Structure formats: C-alpha cells, structure tokens
Amino acid sequence: xxxxxxxxxxxxxxxxxxxxxxxxxxxxxxxxxxxxxxxxxxxxxxxxxxxxxxxxxxxxxxxxxxxxxxxxxxxxxxxxxxxxxxxxxxxxxxxxxxxxxxxxxxxxxxxxxxxxxxxxxxxxxxxxxxxxxxxxxxxxxxxxxxxxxxxxxxxxxxxxxxxxxxxxxxxxxxxxxxxxxxxxxxxxxxxxxxxxxxxxxxxxxxxxxxxxxxxxxxxxxxxxxxxxxxxxxxxxxxxxxxxxxxxxxxxxxxxxxxxxxxxxxxxxxxxxxxxxxxxxxxxxxxxxxxxxxxxxxxxxxxxxxxxxx
Numbered sequence: 326x327x328x329x330x331x332x333x334x335x336x337x338x339x340x341x342x343x344x345x346x347x348x349x350x351x352x353x354x355x356x357x358x359x360x361x362x363x364x365x366x367x368x369x370x371x372x373x374x375x376x377x378x379x380x381x382x383x384x385x386x387x388x389x390x391x392x393x394x395x396x397x398x399x400x401x402x403x404x405x406x407x408x409x410x411x412x413x414x415x416x417x418x419x420x421x422x423x424x425x426x427x428x429x430x431x432x433x434x435x436x437x438x439x440x441x442x443x444x445x446x447x448x449x450x451x452x453x454x455x456x457x458x459x460x461x462x463x464x465x466x467x468x469x470x471x472x473x474x475x476x477x478x479x480x481x482x483x484x485x486x487x488x489x490x491x492x493x494x495x496x497x498x499x500x501x502x503x504x505x506x507x508x509x510x511x512x513x514x515x516x517x518x519x520x521x522x523x524x525x526x527x528x529x530x531x532x533x534x535x536x537x538x539x540x541x542x543x544x545x546x547x548x549x550x551x552x553x554x555x556x557x558x559x560x561x562x563x564x565x566x567x568x569x570x571x572x573x574x575x576x577x578x579x580x581x582x583x584x585x586x587x588x589x590x591x592x593x594x595x596x597x598x599x600x601x602x603x604x605x606x607x608x609x610x611x612x613x614x615x616x617x618x619x620x621x622x623x624x625x626x627x628x629x630x631x632x633x634x
Contacts, residue, residue, distance in 0.1 A: 411552035412476045413522070423469060430465030437461075477552070480522055484553050487520035489588055491527070492559065492581040499574045505567070506534050526550060540567055555584055 409419055435458040442454070491512050498508040513527035526547055533543040544560040559580060566576045 407549070407552065408473065408477060410550050411481065412473055413480055413525075415550070423473070427466055427469045430468055431462050432465075434461040434465040481551065481553050483520055483522050484526075484551050485555060485591075486588065487516065487523050488553070488555055488559070489581050489584040490519050491516045491523050492577055492584065496574055496577040496581060499577060505540070505563075505573060506531070509534070540564070555587070559584075 406420070409415070409423070414423070438457055438461050494515060495508050495512050498511050499505065503511065509527055510531045513524055513531050516527060517524035529550070530543050530547050533546060534540065538546075541564050544563050548557040548560040562576055562580055563573075565571075566573055
C-alpha cells in the first residue's frame with residue numbers, strides 16, 4: 326500500500342512538473358522568430374498566427390496566478406530581470422509566466438499529495454502529512470528557480486564554447502573586405518551550424534543596427550543579454566576599436582586567440598578534476614562490490630570448514 330502510494334505520488338509529481346515547465350517553454354517565444362513572423366505577416370497582409378493567439382489566450386488565463394507571487398514595482402531593473410535575459414526569456418510576459426508556474430507548482434504539488442494520500446488510503450500522522458505538504462510546497466516554489474539557473478548555465482556555456490569560432494568567422498569576413506555591420510550579419514547567418522544561441526544573438530544585433538541603434542548600444546545590449554564575461558570583454562574591445570579607429574581585424578584576431586586559450590585551459594581544468602570526482606564512486610561503490618566478489622567464496626569456505634565442521 327505504501328509502495329503504491331509513493332509511486333502514485335512520484336508519477337503525479339513528475340507529470341505536474343513536466344506540464345508546468347513545458348507550459349513555460351511554450352509560452353515564452355523566441356524574439357527573433359517572433360519578429361520574423363510578424364514581419365512576414367505584415368508583408369503578406371496577415372494579422373497574426375493561430376499559434377500566437379493560443380499563446381496569448383493561455384497567458385491571459387494564467388496571469389492572475391503569476392500576480393500572486395510577482396514582486397512589487399521596480400524589479401524590472403533588478404538582477405532578477407537580467408537573469409531572465411541571460412536565460413533567453415526576453416518577452417514581456419516571461420516574468421508573469423515564471424511566477425505563475427511557481428504559484429501553480431506551490432499549490433498543485435501539495436494538492437496532488439493530499440489527493441494521492443486520500444485515494445491510496447495511506448495512514449499518515451499529522452506531523453508527517455504537514456512535513457510532506459510543506460516540503461512539496463517548498464519544492465514547487467524553488468523548482469522553477471533551479472530550472473532557470475540550469476538554463477542560464479547551459480546557455481552561457483554554449484556561448485562560451487562557440488564564441489571563439491564566431492570571432493574567427495568575423496575576422497575572416499572583416500579581412501575579406503566586409504564592414505563590421507555586414508560581418509555581424511554574415512556571422513549571424515553562418516554560426517547557426519555551431520550554436521543556435523549565438524545565431525540568435527548576432528541576428529538581434531543586426532536587427533538593432535538596421536533599426537538605427539548605434540554600434541556601442543547594440544554591442545552593450547549583446548553583453549547584457551548574454552551575461553558572459555568573455556562577451557563583455559569582446560564588446561569593450563569592439564567599442565574601443567570603433568571609437569579610436571584601430572585595426573578591427575588585428576584586434577579580433579588577438580581577442581580570438583585569447584579566448585581559444587581560455588577555452589583550452591577551462592577544458593584542461595575540467596579534465597584535471599575527473600580523477601578526484603571518480604575517487605568517491607570507486608571507494609564507496611566499486612571497491613566494496615569487488616571485495617564482496619573476491620572475498621565471499623573464501624569466507625563461505627572458512628565458515629563451512631572451521632565453524633560448521
């Protein structure tokens with residue numbers, strides 16, 4: 326009975342988490358694709374796609390839940406807003422969706438537990454029931470934070486690993502005679518083979534430049550959206566080179582060499598940590614199993630000869 330109750334609870338917990346996170350990912354469209362669809366709709370005389378209408382309707386439905394845990398005014402300029410940018414959620418409804426998911430999970434997981442406990446008829450004391458309810462509510466509240474942190478870490482790692490290749494491609498295009506704006510557009514078209522995230526970021530830079538923004542503003546927005554230190558250094562180098570009129574190709578080449586060196590050192594550091602990480606599984610998991618396999622026949626023989634004999 327207890328095993329059935331636990332399995333049912335885990336199943337409901339996994340389903341609730343998967344549905345809410347999938348809902349969050351569905352309701353947070355990518356800006357580049359949204360702008361391209363809007364431009365295509367305006368060119369074709371279309372007012373909007375059915376998918377956008379469904380997304381807007383779902384956002385309208387869950388918005389009241391998000392307002393329950395949404396911070397007070399002034400948070401738009403806080404580090405929380407920058408974390409949404411680093412995660413790639415740049416839509417206006419992304420914070421509302423995020424806090425709506427937190428609210429839904431906070432109340433849904435304890436309700437699922439109470440429902441499963443009532444269906445299975447598990448005998449739980451009041452203290453255990455309260456502990457499970459509080460624990461599930463806390464897990465539901467902090468689970469979106471964990472998902473956001475993991476998304477930021479994975480996105481920044483992807484940018485860090487692919488950024489030297491993007492700078493090399495930009496160096497080649499600049500040396501071939503293209504201007505910086507044209508080089509950025511070309512990198513946005515070609516870097517998608519290596520990283521879809523960098524493709525989106527460079528296309529956004531190209532869109533800002535075509536919209537009339539200055540290079541310094543477009544580059545600083547790139548650094549703000551990514552939150553990667555290497556990108557911030559790259560932006561500072563481009564701004565300084567553009568301001569003082571230094572050779573862009575030479576500056577890009579030197580910076581790409583430094584980034585490749587840093588990427589190699591980071592890979593060597595991760596490789597050096599592998600023996601230490603393998604030590605604990607070897608000591609606590611593999612060595613005891615080997616000792617049991619090797620010593621069990623001898624122990625059984627000694628027991629039969631000296632003790633039972």
